[in-house]
Amino acid sequence: MFLSDLDILAAVKNEEITLEPFDKKRLQPASYDILLGNKFVVNDEHETHYIDPARQRFAKTREIEVADGAEFVLHPGVSVLAISKEFFGSNHYLVQVGGKSSLARVGLMIHNTAGLINPGHFLHITFELCNLNNVPIVLRPGMEIAQLTFSKLSSPPSTAYDNVARGKDNWESNFKGRDLLDTNS
Numbered sequence: 001m002f003l004s005d006l007d008i009l010a011a012v013k014n015e016e017i018t019l020e021p022f023d024k025k026r027l028q029p030a031s032y033d034i035l036l037g038n039k040f041v042v043n044d045e046h047e048t049h050y051i052d053p054a055r056q057r058f059a060k061t062r063e064i065e066v067a068d069g070a071e072f073v074l075h076p077g078v079s080v081l082a083i084s085k086e087f088f089g090s091n092h093y094l095v096q097v098g099g100k101s102s103l104a105r106v107g108l109m110i111h112n113t114a115g116l117i118n119p120g121h122f123l124h125i126t127f128e129l130c131n132l133n134n135v136p137i138v139l140r141p142g143m144e145i146a147q148l149t150f151s152k153l154s155s156p157p158s159t160a161y162d163n164v165a166r167g168k169d170n171w172e173s174n175f176k177g178r179d180l181l182d183t184n185s
Helices: 007-013 170-175
Strands: 017-020 032-043 061-063 072-074 077-083 087-090 094-099 124-133 137-139 144-153
Touching: 007 017, 007 144, 072 124, 077 144, 087 094
Parallel strands: none
Antiparallel strands: 017 087, 032 061, 032 077, 032 144, 072 137, 077 124, 094 144
8 A cells, every 4th residue: 555645744744754855845646756866876988898797897987976956968878876865764664766757758767676665774765867768868966856655564574674784875885985886996
């Protein structure tokens, strides 16, 4: 069962859902719109000759920080990682991240596989942005980029996510100060 806007608002007020910062204007009938953050991780194509996951050889990457309202141009066929402005999660609900139809219609995919946030996981989500169009798409930090829906669980999980996974926020620990997926660093 998905939460309605009234249920989401009540759960935020009761601290059953963390949404920081929270803006009631972005509350939809059964979802909450979240914003694109300022950090992007891009492949360094001049330093990466190929990717071979079976041999743990991944792309050299670099982090780019873009000011609020400034442009980040996502070219056709290019994938980058980006972060949400919001820090969110819940111990009580399964959170699902979905794209916005207006952006999907211009060819922007916001995630490939990582659309579920388990109860107990609190984070700035990492988007897997990809331009499926044949022309560049201009992205701006602070724009509405995705929507969250919240589902009630039939029973509490046997183990909280923070006890079986990486824990709280994974952007800094995974990306800050090193190549994103370079296992040689």
